[in-house]
Amino acid sequence: MNMTTECIGHHRWAIAEGYIPGWSNGPAPALESHETCCILNPGDLPAVVELLLFFEDREPVGPYLVQVPARRTRHLRFNDLDDPMEVPRETPFATLIQSTQPIIVQHTRLDSRQAENALMTTIAHPL
Numbered sequence: 001m002n003m004t005t006e007c008i009g010h011h012r013w014a015i016a017e018g019y020i021p022g023w024s025n026g027p028a029p030a031l032e033s034h035e036t037c038c039i040l041n042p043g044d045l046p047a048v049v050e051l052l053l054f055f056e057d058r059e060p061v062g063p064y065l066v067q068v069p070a071r072r073t074r075h076l077r078f079n080d081l082d083d084p085m086e087v088p089r090e091t092p093f094a095t096l097i098q099s100t101q102p103i104i105v106q107h108t109r110l111d112s113r114q115a116e117n118a119l120m121t122t123i124a125h126p127l
Contacts, residue, residue: 008042009102012127015095018053019109020079022089035078035087037095037124038106041068047101053087054094061085068103097124 018035041047046069052062064081068074078087087093097105105124 009040009104010126011099011102013097013099013103013105013124014127015097015105015107015124017107018078018093018095019091020087020089036108037076037078037097038108039066039068039074039076039097039099040104040106041070041072041074041099041101042104043101044070045101046070047099047103049097049099049103051081052096052098054096056092068099 015037020035037051039047039049046067049066049068050063051066052060053064054060061084064083066074066076081087097103105126107122107124
């Protein structure tokens with residue numbers, strides 16, 4: 001099968017909901033509570049992706065810069081973002097994502113504060 005990737009994806013995405021619990025009930029890193037931004041770059045060129053985080057009570061923070069090689073995926077844990085600052089725990093946030101190439105973005109959360117873990121995933125909103 002010859003699949004064209006020319007029209008797949010968008011340059012801008014939004015994740016309106018984000019929250020990293022302050023603690024976890026399980027071994028790290030596998031069962032550490034986290035937010036993940038799963039990025040697919042189906043195109044033939046590498047994508048430079050910028051993330052800008054918005055908060056209820058302070059100015060936005062960013063950009064956080066990541067690269068996704070051509071025809072690859074990247075699972076980016078918000079817990080690991082630290083430049084320009086660590087993403088605060090126990091703090092609601094939202095994310096705007098902009099890419100130099102069309103990408104697809106999925107949002108996933110693992111909340112392991114209870115022994116019965118909760119996993120949530122949804123496609124981000126293309127803009």
